[in-house]
Amino acid sequence: MALFKKKQKEEPVLTAYVSGPVIPVTEVDDPVFSSGALGDGIAIRPENDTITSPCDGEISMVAETGHALGIGLSNGIQLILHIGLDTVGMNGKGFQVLVRQGSKVRKGTPLLKFDRKMIEENGFSTDCILVEVTQNQAPRLRFISGMDAVQNDTVIGIYSQG
Numbered sequence: 001m002a003l004f005k006k007k008q009k010e011e012p013v014l015t016a017y018v019s020g021p022v023i024p025v026t027e028v029d030d031p032v033f034s035s036g037a038l039g040d041g042i043a044i045r046p047e048n049d050t051i052t053s054p055c056d057g058e059i060s061m062v063a064e065t066g067h068a069l070g071i072g073l074s075n076g077i078q079l080i081l082h083i084g085l086d087t088v089g090m091n092g093k094g095f096q097v098l099v100r101q102g103s104k105v106r107k108g109t110p111l112l113k114f115d116r117k118m119i120e121e122n123g124f125s126t127d128c129i130l131v132e133v134t135q136n137q138a139p140r141l142r143f144i145s146g147m148d149a150v151q152n153d154t155v156i157g158i159y160s161q162g
Helices: 116-121
Strands: 013-015 020-024 041-044 050-052 057-062 068-072 078-083 095-097 110-114 128-132 141-143 155-159
Touching: 041 155, 057 078, 078 110, 128 141
Parallel strands: none
Antiparallel strands: 013 155, 020 041, 041 128, 050 110, 057 068, 068 078, 078 128, 095 110, 141 155
């Protein structure tokens, strides 16, 4: 019988932040994202309306309009989550941010809610994009696409601990 349990090390993976089909960021219908100008990443075509954290980290940025936020990992990786394409033009309508800049989050923590129907009715894509903005820096992150993701379960990225 072991008196002391070894503390489990956090797995160096990102999990799906929303359920739906996962595509490479190069297939997103927006040249800023698809060109890789912001960094490598993926997009999920959402089947639900709540975004959860793909990893443990700290909220590094929250857009005033609620359509985007940043997450910093302890190993230096910086991620941007962007909900929809051109949704900044909605001026916050249809978005409810559940965290603040500086909040510590765990994998699966609800981050924001969005109204898919309202986004679509305004003529915007609902693709939920995740990009690594610390590209070309160690540690490396490899994104995985080409499957239907289950929120908080499906692995969508693997990274080095640092």
